[in-house]
Amino acid sequence: MAHILVVEDEQAINDLITMNLKLVGHTYAKAYSGSEVADMLEKERADLILLDVMLPGLDGFGVMEQIAPLRIPVILITARGALSDRIRGFELGADDYIIKPFEILELLARINVVLRRNEQAASAFVCDRVEVRFTERQVWVDQLLVDLTAREFELLEVLIRNRNIALSREKLLELAWGYDYAGDTRTVDVHIRQLRKKLGWEERIKTVFKLGYRLEVQV
Known part of the structure; x- marks a missing residue:
């Protein structure tokens, strides 16, 4: 960073x-x-x-x-x-x-x-067994490439860029889906479940009661 x-x-x-x-x-x-x-x-x-x-x-x-x-x-x-x-x-x-x-x-x-x-931001993020390569839009777990959908990667990047900050479902929709998304917030819950499962981040992506989610990372 x-x-x-x-x-x-x-x-x-x-x-x-x-x-x-x-x-x-x-x-x-x-x-x-x-x-x-x-x-x-x-x-x-x-x-x-x-x-x-x-x-x-x-x-x-x-x-x-x-x-x-x-x-x-x-x-x-x-x-x-x-x-x-x-x-x-x-x-x-x-x-x-x-x-x-x-x-x-x-x-x-x-x-x-x-x-x-200005090419100063980190091109990769590493946490536990997970490595996220932003430029290549790739995610590796235990050195194995994980298949994420484009929307899952966008959501993951939003969580990483705003790590340790509680984000509402509405804010996640705004940042990862865009202002014009016409769906409801339940789609966020579905994508969060998929990310947790694929990355083994059940304890990293925290549910914030009555609000949304937070990626919890030691800094």
């Missing part, structure tokens, strides 16, 4: 973001002002920066101008939603622009998109 620098001066928001990054397997560093960023990047690498715009001292746009030569992917996170601000952010090289308040699952999804686009 990736090492992500979170630059956000509101501690509660910084803590919320980094807690969820840790849950899904990323590592992180924290900064609370724009002036810290350049010095931190001299000491440690970052695969991605989550950057607030309204920071004390040097603002997010100033940070982007300062670190532009490093070519590190940046997602701007800000309450400033004016078109002129968004345009300025993209002109400075931002990969994405998220307006506060935001849903944490949306943020995690956008992080995955940016990481894949």
